[in-house]
Amino acid sequence: MATIQDVARLANVSVSSVSNVLNGRTERLNPATFERVQEAIRTLGFRPSQVARQLKTGQTPMLGLLVPSTANPMYGQLALKIEAEAQRQTGYRVLLGNTNRDREQESRMLDDLLSFGVHGVIIVSSLTDEQHFEPATRQGLAMVSYDGGADPNMPARIDHIAPDNFQAGHLAASHLIALGHRHIAFVMPAGRTVSRASKIAGFEAAATEAGIAETAEVIECPPAAHYGDAELAELGQVLAARLARTTARPTGLIAVNDMMAIGLMSGLHQAGLSVPADVSVIGMDDIGMCSYTNPALTSVAMPFGDMAEAMVRRVMLRLAQPGLAPIRLCFPSGLVVRQSTAPPPAVNRVAGAPTRRRG
Amino acid sequence: MATIQDVARLANVSVSSVSNVLNGRTERLNPATFERVQEAIRTLGFRPSQVARQLKTGQTPMLGLLVPSTANPMYGQLALKIEAEAQRQTGYRVLLGNTNRDREQESRMLDDLLSFGVHGVIIVSSLTDEQHFEPATRQGLAMVSYDGGADPNMPARIDHIAPDNFQAGHLAASHLIALGHRHIAFVMPAGRTVSRASKIAGFEAAATEAGIAETAEVIECPPAAHYGDAELAELGQVLAARLARTTARPTGLIAVNDMMAIGLMSGLHQAGLSVPADVSVIGMDDIGMCSYTNPALTSVAMPFGDMAEAMVRRVMLRLAQPGLAPIRLCFPSGLVVRQSTAPPPAVNRVAGAPTRRRG
DNA sequence: GTGAAAGCGCTAACAA
DNA sequence: TTGTTAGCGCTTTCAC
Numbered sequence: 215m216a217t218i219q220d221v222a223r224l225a226n227v228s229v230s231s232v233s234n235v236l237n238g239r240t241e242r243l244n245p246a247t248f249e250r251v252q253e254a255i256r257t258l259g260f261r262p263s264q265v266a267r268q269l270k271t272g273q274t275p276m277l278g279l280l281v282p283s284t285a286n287p288m289y290g291q292l293a294l295k296i297e298a299e300a301q302r303q304t305g306y307r308v309l310l311g312n313t314n315r316d317r318e319q320e321s322r323m324l325d326d327l328l329s330f331g332v333h334g335v336i337i338v339s340s341l342t343d344e345q346h347f348e349p350a351t352r353q354g355l356a357m358v359s360y361d362g363g364a365d366p367n368m369p370a371r372i373d374h375i376a377p378d379n380f381q382a383g384h385l386a387a388s389h390l391i392a393l394g395h396r397h398i399a400f401v402m403p404a405g406r407t408v409s410r411a412s413k414i415a416g417f418e419a420a421a422t423e424a425g426i427a428e429t430a431e432v433i434e435c436p437p438a439a440h441y442g443d444a445e446l447a448e449l450g451q452v453l454a455a456r457l458a459r460t461t462a463r464p465t466g467l468i469a470v471n472d473m474m475a476i477g478l479m480s481g482l483h484q485a486g487l488s489v490p491a492d493v494s495v496i497g498m499d500d501i502g503m504c505s506y507t508n509p510a511l512t513s514v515a516m517p518f519g520d521m522a523e524a525m526v527r528r529v530m531l532r533l534a535q536p537g538l539a540p541i542r543l544c545f546p547s548g549l550v551v552r553q554s555t556a557p558p559p560a561v562n563r564v565a566g567a568p569t570r571r572r573g
Numbered sequence: 574m575a576t577i578q579d580v581a582r583l584a585n586v587s588v589s590s591v592s593n594v595l596n597g598r599t600e601r602l603n604p605a606t607f608e609r610v611q612e613a614i615r616t617l618g619f620r621p622s623q624v625a626r627q628l629k630t631g632q633t634p635m636l637g638l639l640v641p642s643t644a645n646p647m648y649g650q651l652a653l654k655i656e657a658e659a660q661r662q663t664g665y666r667v668l669l670g671n672t673n674r675d676r677e678q679e680s681r682m683l684d685d686l687l688s689f690g691v692h693g694v695i696i697v698s699s700l701t702d703e704q705h706f707e708p709a710t711r712q713g714l715a716m717v718s719y720d721g722g723a724d725p726n727m728p729a730r731i732d733h734i735a736p737d738n739f740q741a742g743h744l745a746a747s748h749l750i751a752l753g754h755r756h757i758a759f760v761m762p763a764g765r766t767v768s769r770a771s772k773i774a775g776f777e778a779a780a781t782e783a784g785i786a787e788t789a790e791v792i793e794c795p796p797a798a799h800y801g802d803a804e805l806a807e808l809g810q811v812l813a814a815r816l817a818r819t820t821a822r823p824t825g826l827i828a829v830n831d832m833m834a835i836g837l838m839s840g841l842h843q844a845g846l847s848v849p850a851d852v853s854v855i856g857m858d859d860i861g862m863c864s865y866t867n868p869a870l871t872s873v874a875m876p877f878g879d880m881a882e883a884m885v886r887r888v889m890l891r892l893a894q895p896g897l898a899p900i901r902l903c904f905p906s907g908l909v910v911r912q913s914t915a916p917p918p919a920v921n922r923v924a925g926a927p928t929r930r931r932g
Numbered sequence: 933g934t935g936a937a938a939g940c941g942c943t944a945a946c947a948a
Numbered sequence: 949t950t951g952t953t954a955g956c957g958c959t960t961t962c963a964c
Contacts, residue, residue, distance in 0.1 A: 215687070215712060217941055228951040233943060244949060259708075265627050265690045266941030269956045274624075276689070279669070283653055285861065287802060290649030294642055294671050294801070307685055310638070310669040312653050326666055328574070330635070331624045349618075353574060442653070443646060444861035451865065480865040502644065502803035506810065506839040508867040576957055587935040592959055603933055625957030628940045 216258040225254035278327040278335035285442035295522035324350040340407035356532035377516035383416025390466035397429040402470035447477030454481025465558035472497035490556035509553035575617040584613035637686040637694035644801035654881035683709040699766035715891035736875035741906040742775025749825035756788040761829035806836030813840025824917035831856035849915035868912035
């Protein structure tokens with residue numbers, strides 16, 4: 215690897231002139247010198263060491279990205295968009311960490327980012343508790359959280375960017391209600407994060423407006439160890455099997471996200487029930503997969519592109535102006551109707567009953 | 574951020590003693606001094622700067638990871654496992670780059686890795702051409718490729734780790750044949766990579782052994798712009814719609830990977846055909862999703878955990894011993910039978926014909 | 933067993 | 949307009 219010294223020597227100039235070329239300070243450079251340096255850089259195939267530059271300037275073109283698990287397509291999609299945005303906006307690269315929503319792993323990653331000299335991070339975590347971010351922010355780490363779980367009572371120390379979860383819950387419930395459903399449920403893993411609470415609030419508001427608050431329930435599944443796609447879907451699958459055994463079940467299910475909705479559909483089918491004839495199912499996030507499930511999944515779309523753009527922009531801004539007061543940005547969500555929702559059945563069939571699919 | 578100087582001052586020792594503590598050279602340290610330094614480190618919350626260390630040593634606990642797109646669950650899953658393995662084996666972190674299988678993006682990422690002082694990279698790319706890796710390897714970058722497209726005629730300059738693609742193709746075809754299928758097809762996007770060629774070879778070998786080589790076809794879809802999940806699935810969906818229009822179609826489809834298989838199933842269903850009653854579908858990779866599709870997707874499982882472990886191990890080894898001769902490691906694949914495969918229908922129904930699902 | 937000092941490759945005063 | 953030089957925070961000889 216050629217160094218700035220090698221370039222200086224070859225071009226017969228001082229290292230500072232080379233440095234000036236590298237940093238585009240052309241105004242204080244003789245065009246001839248500039249050209250000579252460019253030439254030397256080219257012939258040597260010289261690429262400045264970010265490491266040395268960083269040691270001097272304290273800056274590095276790198277962003278931290280913490281997600282629960284890239285195995286969950288929703289986070290994989292988000293990671294892709296964030297990485298692309300970071301590249302597009304500023305040419306930054308992304309240091310990835312899968313956290314499994316584990317406080318300990320999040321803390322360790324934040325520590326490592328700091329020791330790598332990374333000063334900006336986007337964190338996707340719905341842990342309600344953000345206490346463990348404190349040490350990092352105090353050390354000057356600029357943090358932007360997606361769908362973050364800021365306790366409304368705690369003053370936020372970091373930026374939050376999220377879809378309109380209340381609206382999402384409301385849209386989903388309203389859609390089912392408009393189709394004629396009276397007994398509906400919101401389904402999620404155990405544990406109320408702030409974003410889940412908002413979805414529930416929207417769900418319940420819509421139910422109340424329609425006068426069916428009594429028969430709008432919230433179902434919490436037992437907690438999953440990890441948040442890959444398999445685990446969330448499995449949660450849904452298991453719950454669906456349980457629901458299928460009784461006729462006293464909701465006719466419309468709203469899942470906290472698409473993977474869980476996909477699991478629900480799978481469980482219902484395995485139990486011999488049909489979606490949407492027997493039970494309607496709605497997901498949230500509108501991941502790419504929704505178009506390819508059978509039936510295609512009705513879902514509430516979150517504007518990932520816009521949110522990724524906003525998160526990168528915000529963390530860059532905070533990098534430049536560390537003193538910025540924390541903000542909370544909310545992006546509108548929108549219902550995408552596909553084939554998994556329909557009017558409720560006249561009567562709830564029992565699981566495994568006569569009319570099998572494709573009988 | 575406290576520096577090593579601060580620690581030295583507080584502990585009343587020289588920086589070299591602190592450095593010795595940091596690097597575990599306890600043998601040349603008075604226990605009392607050691608303890609004093611430890612104490613100072615603790616009270617200051619000191620974390621050594623990887624940047625400074627790296628500038629001195631030339632080493633950094635960071636690995637590059639290039640994948641086509643984390644939006645494709647298969648790569649998201651692989652990225653998760655690789656990142657976890659890197660952490661587990663050596664505490665390394667992962668610098669992520671989505672390449673969209675684009676030669677230009679791959680090259681740029683490799684350049685950036687070098688300038689960040691990263692010396693090891695795992696690259697998931699099935700581009701046949703590996704010419705553009707040359708500059709990076711010549712600069713000393715240790716590369717391990719997953720399912721890589723080494724031209725058998727070109728001497729490999731990097732390590733290759735891959736599932737047994739021939740076996741995968743053979744297993745899939747044999748399964749369909751055993752079920753009674755005589756007209757089968759291998760479906761993939763346009764462009765023959767080395768791994769696809771192996772799958773096809775296995776597919777054709779099985780067909781030949783069964784004496785149905787004449788009716789075992791390879792179908793190439795028009796190329797997709799990007800390799801996210803949506804694009805691959807869409808390719809399958811479009812192709813399925815086309816196949817559904819004719820009765821002169823295969824009764825069993827083997828997709829090059831699961832996302833495409835999922836797209837195929839979706840397209841078949843939309844056309845009014847049933848899987849597996851009308852058409853059997855097999856995927857490859859066995860991503861988590863396979864258990865939750867409707868019907869659950871029969872797939873050829875690749876041992877991602879083992880392969881991730883091997884890739885990380887290998888790149889670490891090559892980091893330590895740059896002179897290592899390139900190797901190619903092949904991992905066995907295995908069929909996972911689920912509900913998307915069954916004996917062929919007596920006669921191929923036309924798309925949109927009488928017997929609709931849930932009629 | 934401990935410390936002084938050189939230097940990794942770069943940037944940015946400051947001098948010339 | 950160009951060059952000299954002092955560090956950024958650490959590791960690592962080499963004296964002591």
